[in-house]
Amino acid sequence: MRALLFHCKNYKTKVETLANRPKDIEPEEVNEKEQSCEDCVVALITVEKGDNIKKCCKGITEELTKMSQEVGHNNIVIVPFAHLSKKLADTTKGLEALNCIEETMNNGHRVMRAHFGSHKALLLDIYGHPGNARYREF
Amino acid sequence: MRALLFHCKNYKTKVETLANRPKDIEPEEVNEKEQSCEDCVVALITVEKGDNIKKCCKGITEELTKMSQEVGHNNIVIVPFAHLSKKLADTTKGLEALNCIEETMNNGHRVMRAHFGSHKALLLDIYGHPGNARYREF
Numbered sequence: 095m096r097a098l099l100f101h102c103k104n105y106k107t108k109v110e111t112l113a114n115r116p117k118d119i120e121p122e123e124v125n126e127k128e129q130s131c132e133d134c135v136v137a138l139i140t141v142e143k144g145d146n147i148k149k150c151c152k153g154i155t156e157e158l159t160k161m162s163q164e165v166g167h168n169n170i171v172i173v174p175f176a177h178l179s180k181k182l183a184d185t186t187k188g189l190e191a192l193n194c195i196e197e198t199m200n201n202g203h204r205v206m207r208a209h210f211g212s213h214k215a216l217l218l219d220i221y222g223h224p225g226n227a228r229y230r231e232f
Numbered sequence: 233m234r235a236l237l238f239h240c241k242n243y244k245t246k247v248e249t250l251a252n253r254p255k256d257i258e259p260e261e262v263n264e265k266e267q268s269c270e271d272c273v274v275a276l277i278t279v280e281k282g283d284n285i286k287k288c289c290k291g292i293t294e295e296l297t298k299m300s301q302e303v304g305h306n307n308i309v310i311v312p313f314a315h316l317s318k319k320l321a322d323t324t325k326g327l328e329a330l331n332c333i334e335e336t337m338n339n340g341h342r343v344m345r346a347h348f349g350s351h352k353a354l355l356l357d358i359y360g361h362p363g364n365a366r367y368r369e370f
Contacts, residue, residue, distance in 0.1 A: 098315060110360035177236060177367035178316070215360030222248035222353030229315035 095150040096178040104219035106130040121211025134169035140178035141188040151194040153232035233288040234316040242357035244268040259349025272307035278316035279326040289332040291370035
């Protein structure tokens with residue numbers, strides 16, 4: 095699992111079209127076409143082939159909790175993101191990992207998750223302080 | 233070298249403070265505290281230890297040229313970005329690679345490069361079409 099964490103002043107997304115790649119992709123139902131959040135930690139997350147989901151979920155949720163405490167904002171946005179690695183996990187495993195992260199973070203945070211399996215417009219308005227952007231591998 | 237390419241409706245950056253990590257960092261002079269660009273391809277670029285600069289430069293500039301043609305916008309923004317890898321190149325090598333990319337792209341594109349060696353606020357307003365975000369390793 096690879097993740098890029100940003101402390102954002104503003105986050106927005108809008109589902110434009112459903113993805114038809116990689117071959118096995120099964121997009122979720124679109125329940126929420128647009129999302130937005132202010133003052134949040136946004137995590138772009140790529141689940142990879144071979145990931146130990148329990149271990150990765152523990153690692154990323156600890157990082158998110160830490161970063162949320164450090165920046166003093168309780169809003170967490172989880173964005174499924176296919177662009178941090180060349181060896182993506184399949185849909186089932188990807189969703190399993192994302193759900194694990196969402197459920198774990200729900201315990202004590204306000205959590206939003208972006209749609210899985212679509213091409214999305216994305217607005218990231220990132221603060222400029224040290225530690226505003228963090229890259230992690232699990 | 234790792235790179236994340238986004239087709240952006242809007243890009244902005246503002247240098248907030250100079251970086252003092254990694255240890256060998258030597259920030260450039262700040263000639264332009266703020267930058268902005270509309271309708272552009274923004275490349276977040278991480279130069280890694282062991283990179284063959286000539287080869288990486290060729291690879292990324294070919295990708296940037298291709299993406300620029302596909303999206304129909306001639307503006308290219310090069311952002312030094314320390315957050316796509318754990319094994320960063322040293323300052324000299326990082327700058328050498330970025331300069332190579334900038335000079336190559338200048339041939340036929342309008343190129344902007346963000347400051348090297350600072351904590352920056354960053355606005356990425358990314359279009360939502362297929363191919364809006366691309367991850368590459370060279």
